[in-house]
Amino acid sequence: MKLSVKVEYACRVMIHMARLHASGTLAHIEDLARAEAIPQDYLPQILGELRNGGLITSRRGKQGGYALARNPEEISLCDIVTVIEGDLLELNESSQKGAGRRVTEAWREIRKILEEKTREITLDRLAARSGELMYFI
Numbered sequence: 762m763k764l765s766v767k768v769e770y771a772c773r774v775m776i777h778m779a780r781l782h783a784s785g786t787l788a789h790i791e792d793l794a795r796a797e798a799i800p801q802d803y804l805p806q807i808l809g810e811l812r813n814g815g816l817i818t819s820r821r822g823k824q825g826g827y828a829l830a831r832n833p834e835e836i837s838l839c840d841i842v843t844v845i846e847g848d849l850l851e852l853n854e855s856s857q858k859g860a861g862r863r864v865t866e867a868w869r870e871i872r873k874i875l876e877e878k879t880r881e882i883t884l885d886r887l888a889a890r891s892g893e894l895m896y897f898i
Contacts, residue, residue: 764842771807771845772838773797778817779833779888787826814844833884839876849875
């Protein structure tokens with residue numbers, strides 16, 4: 762299993778916006794690109810998907826920018842991955858013969874656990890400014 766660079770970038774910009782959320786400050790593409798070391802040309806596509814998925818809002822114009830659509834404690838890693846990639850773990854259920862059914866059942870169980878865990882990890886926990894990481898696996 763491997764998460765795409767796109768998902769990583771989306772998570773990073775969402776965490777950055779979570780840090781700005783309480784102040785009401787809007788995030789700008791140039792600032793996001795610089796702060797998170799993300800190619801500036803790639804960000805509009807990611808931000809567009811996050812906006813279309815209902816996780817962020819945008820405002821046009823000179824005073825425009827991007828902000829979270831909900832509070833940071835209401836947005837999880839699962840939400841971000843689902844908007845960007847779809848299912849957390851896409852299963853190939855083509856073979857239901859022999860051991861295929863058991864393998865599929867095992868992967869379904871793993872997907873359920875992965876989904877539960879990623880729903881527990883919210884932006885407010887990831888955006889904490891202290892030196893300690895605030896998520897637990």
